[in-house]
Amino acid sequence: MATKKVLDEKALGERAQYFLKVLIERYIAEGLPVGSRTLARDAGLDLSPATIRNVMADLEDMGLITSPHTSAGRVPTISGYRLFVDSLLTVKPLAELEIGQLREQLDLEQEPSDLMESASRLLSGLTRMAGVVMLPRRDRIAFRQIEFLPLSGSRVLAILVTSEEEVHNRIIHAKRVYSRAELEQAANYLNRTFTGQTLEAMRQRLFQDMQKARADLDRIMARAVEMAGQVFGNESGDSDGDCLISGQTNLMDFDELADMALLRQLFDAFAEKHEILHLLDQCMQADGIQIFIGEESGYRQLDNCSVVTAPYEIDNEVAGVLGVIGPTRMAYDRVIPIVDVTAKLLGAALKRR
């Protein structure tokens, strides 16, 4: 009766919560189903296995743990992990020393793209899982400078420099051969007009201009707008964002991911990047650490995986997301601070430039 009542109220006894915590910690550490005897020993309280069993039965009723088969121990379910992560977990902050080392590593890099690469590697190296860093989104990056260089024929090389001092280039096909001076004029116009705006804003404005074909656009402006339009047109076409993934092979060492067919799907997702990006994109909204456990992510390829992400900021504005992908059974208490700190350090390192 009493337990029934507790169940109905969905109020989970404090002691039961504690047991859940210990059980999950044990399971994360060992990877084996945890039985009542083990749990009784681990819990520290002086209780007999039989007592524990009662509690475990309750936890199972609530869908927080299950047993793989009749006479195995218990294993956390997705909801079990969820509860654990949300309210039971005690994260141990990284030691100052470790933070220092992290910062040092990131400081070595000069170019922003190397920085991202480096961050991704650090994540995977520290966690022995897969690290992922989403490059800053276009709508958060400010335009700094554009230049056009004539190539052979009517081809023009467009060079786009962003405030992060990242450089992109793209070859566009002009309608006729332009002189170096003409191209410079066009670039000047664009630079004057758009400096400081985000790329996304710039893009929108450009397309507006192109469609309206405004009367107040003189020939130079029109030409400039048209060429810049090509730059953005192509860019938006092939990819709305990109990310760097490293340490994927680390995942091959986990036996919960040993199924080759599933592992292949996972690796395909990594190669494709598209879905991973989509997932990371969602994490931009909710600021702070975001965790997807198992099927929560909504991507079948990630069913046996958890994803821990944190957004990183430039000038107090969320610019992108980074994170770690590993098996559901991962050391959340370690991974979370690592992801957290790396995000902060990456933001700081990016700002410095």
Added chain:
Amino acid sequence: MATKKVLDEKALGERAQYFLKVLIERYIAEGLPVGSRTLARDAGLDLSPATIRNVMADLEDMGLITSPHTSAGRVPTISGYRLFVDSLLTVKPLAELEIGQLREQLDLEQEPSDLMESASRLLSGLTRMAGVVMLPRRDRIAFRQIEFLPLSGSRVLAILVTSEEEVHNRIIHAKRVYSRAELEQAANYLNRTFTGQTLEAMRQRLFQDMQKARADLDRIMARAVEMAGQVFGNESGDSDGDCLISGQTNLMDFDELADMALLRQLFDAFAEKHEILHLLDQCMQADGIQIFIGEESGYRQLDNCSVVTAPYEIDNEVAGVLGVIGPTRMAYDRVIPIVDVTAKLLGAALKRR
């Protein structure tokens, strides 16, 4: 006695060779050890299994086949495959239709880098194994144009355009702030001096100039040389070449590569790229199709794999290498023409620009 004699002379009877061929073909098709009965049937000649057994024993003595255990059929060894590939194999050329489709696919791409990507994907797609394309080596690429753009502070953006219309950029740190005009002067000097030379030649000349600090270099030239030196210095530092690998996950479906530990090493090699590149580099020398079977490559990670490569040419000069990586037991008769044709088509497509 007689057989002994044959062995000593290392002359392999014609019939034995034929059996070896049939055996390997069968093994490649089925993946199972081939027994005498099966081979007798497959060979078409009207011979009893017992006869076949005698021949097989000879083949085993010569190290061309082995049996996994006493009562299994026979499986080709590395040397067996070698002999097969070198002198027994009958490659069936690709149908015109297939070649047409391949060409079409490659023609879609505009930028050379996309072309490489596309070629790699085609290789992996057609063979259901991993495709790899080595980017043209620097010492084969001709310099076309260099430009410098001032960035914030004393940073300068260097843009390098090669004859393949491929664009590279690199941020360099100048000793002081240069004006746009000064940078243009420097670029002009370099463009005048080096157009048409290979990057490697240019690099060497630049470093000579820098060390000699020749009296006949006026200030502009010296400045230009110094900045260009930085461009090349960095570039040579981080990588001497690069390659694109795709379809790696295809390899996860082969059960001869099912061992997770070995597979991981293989994938690590793919991520590292360094050793793969080294291997491909060797294939540049020997023109024509090159095949490494199993341990022949000399890289432990590739022990269970074969690599089929072909160099591709631009203007009748070998520019790079592409190929396919798969399990030792692969359909060489199919893979070889695919690699061959792709190399030719890629060369042609690159020339067209």
Added chain:
DNA sequence: CATTAGCACTCCAGGCACGGGAGTGCTAAC
């Protein structure tokens, strides 16, 4: 002398039974 049939032998794979170990749920007693 190459070819072949016959035969004993080896080895693997799969099925089956068995027993121990680990863990559970239930009940009754404290």
Added chain:
DNA sequence: GTTAGCACTCCCGTGCCTGGAGTGCTAATG
């Protein structure tokens, strides 16, 4: 509420067996 006891379930490793596939050797054959 906690606990001991007990019957029960299930996995897993082991040993055993059997059928099948294939081999090597030997002796007979054209």
